[in-house]
Amino acid sequence: MKAKEFIGEALGTFILVLFGCGSVAVAVLFGEYNSIFQIGFVWGIGVTLGIYLTRHLSNAHLNPAVTLAMVFSKRMKAGKIPVYLSAQFFGAFLAGLAVFLLFSPSIAAYESLHQITRGTDASVITAKMFGEFYPNPGGSAVVPMWLAITAEAFGTFLLVLTIFGLTDDDNAGSPGSTITPLFIGLTVSSVIWLIAPLTQAGLNPARDFGPRVVAWITGWGGAAFPDKYGGFFWVYILAPVAGGGVAAMLEPFMKRITSKDSTKEYEPYKIKEMKSTRIIFVGGFLGAGKTTLLWEAAQRLVKKNLQVGLITNDQAPELADTVLLSHQGLKVAEVSGSCFCCNFNGLTDAIRQVSRESLADVIIAEPVGSCTDLSATILQPLKQDRSRELIIAPLSVLADPARLLPILDGETAELHIDAAYIFRKQLEESDIILITKTDNLEKGALDTLIERTRKAFPFATVLGISAVTGEGVDEWIEEVLKRTDAGLRITEVDYDIYAHGEAVLGWLNGTVQIKSETEADWDTFTSGFLTALGQRLDSASYGVGHVKAILENGERFVIGNLTGKTGTLSVRGSAGLGKTAKLTINARVETNPENLNALVRETLKTFTQDLYDTRIAAWRCLQPGRPNPTHRFTQVVSASS
Secondary structure (H helix, E strand, C coil), rough: HHHHHHHHHHHHHHHHHHHHHHHHHHHHHHHHCCCCHHHHHHHHHHHHHHHHCCCCCCCCCCCCHHHHHHHHCCCCCCHHHHHHCCCCCCCCHHHEEEEEHHHHHHHHHHHHCCCCCCHHHHHHHHHHCCHHHHCCCCCCCCHHHHHHHHHHHHHHHCCCCCCCHHHHEECCCCCCCCCHHHHHHHHHEEEEHHHHHHHCCCCCHHHHHHHHHHHHHHHHHHEEEEEEECCCHHHHHHHHHHHHHHHHHHHHHHHHHHHHHHHHHHHHHHHCCCEEEEEEEEEECCCCCCCHHHHHHHHHHCCCCCCCEEEEEECHHHHHHHHHHHCCCCCEEEECCCCCCHHHHHHHHHHHHHHHHHCCEEECCCCCCCCCCCHHCCCCHHHHHHCCCEEEEECEEEEEEHHHHHHHCCCCCCHHHHHHHHHHHHHHCCCEEEEEHHHHHHHHHHHHHHHHHHHHCCCCEECCHHHCCCHHHHHHHHHHHHCCCCCCCCCCCCCCHHHHHHHHCCEEEEEEEEEEEEEEEEEHHHHHHHHHHHHHHCCCCCEEEEEEEEEEEEEEEEEEEECHHHHHHHEEECCEEEEEEEEEEEEEEECHHHHHHHHHHHHHHHHHHEEHHHHHHHCCCCCCCCCCCCCCCCCCCCCCC
């Protein structure tokens, strides 16, 4: 993920600076541009193309001032600063070098014609092709240092504040993710037209410093850093960062006054905003294969040139699903601590975060596996309040054949009767039922199961699907990309039974650091550990909702799943050989948290003793509380609401 973001920021900044500094070089050397309007426009094109080219790789900041402002406003984690800033400066340096190599003979000819000795004060006229100077060489403006600092800070403030507004999904005036890069580019052009006569309009510490270093090492020397009082640092490095920081401080205030809620009285006169993000909820009981489907579907959607974001959900942090999906290099947001329905604001925050940071065309959200009543608590509120920015796809509910068949027969599928109640309610409210793991079924058996499911749940579309072989995945994707009939019914749910159905399960989420004195086969380790754990659960007669573990060895990983007794164990991927690894384990088992905690810890201790050193990095065992939805609608919201 870090490598992908580094490449994105470096490449985008390279494009931006190559076009921009290249246009200045063409203007200086050949006189091809007659006004600052043309140069500013080329800079804007460079910014726009840089964002479009790389926003699927990173957040396409392309500017340290923007990155730091995003961190200050808590739109991005501070841990990403080193990757983003180093990439931006590196990309800018390479672009400066490319400009020098491209125009080097012409620069020498220009210097000879105008009797300019490179490295002298007079050579600033050519050095400005790389770094910026104040006042703008060749201009008539009078610009003391304080004014230069003010101009750069103010220009960057305008740029960053505009970026905040353009990328805020709640902004009533936001143009939508498809054309936002164009408006950011136009903003850069506009600011250049305003302040370039004073300072050349740097607005970007990387854009200034990277090419300036190129000038310094290619003969301009001290002329590249002419101000002995450090003016370049104050004006072109610190001032843009300060301007962006002020914009970040004002962002919450601007958000309040530009949000859609604050403009409701004007809505009759507002052009309806284009819906740009489709959200797909993929529900189903524990162990049905939701995360595997998300992985496969995301890959296929990316191949369709769609920007994809993912949202996971659990009662506690340290979620194996989030770890797994993050390996795709996609934006993954996690809503932990409660289900979507009980933390609706957390869900909408995650939607905004994913939409903003990945410019998502499609978001796939996976609710907690023991959660139901999604139509009343999630789909209807979103249909009523978020219909302008979201297209809500039909609710898909996954059903493992091993559990679906007993439910159709009126049994409990080896689940507690109240847990089985939750599963049945999930099926009743679904718009699409996906019978998963069809690679384990004969075709005749699958056809019969599909027909029985259609009769039992006649309002739902029923499809067979295998995320392992890919069978049926494209058909399902086509359904959820074209349909908008989400949440067509609201089922009656007994919340006492629902609450007890969740409470019969103990939940454990843990992360363990593992070391081996010799090279360990981590695939064998994972399979062996889960087998040992499954055998202990079988011996204790604890019903398994789902046990999932992912072991990471650097960028490589192996994931294992138990969806019942030990015989249901499946393992895929490969973590290879190594001496260190990280194990993330999630267990949902029919016992109290204390028993589950003791059993998993004892299994881990017994399995690893004398062979591995283990350190628990995070560990939480709990019993879910009673569901208390933020909203619960009793009427279906029409599509036109």
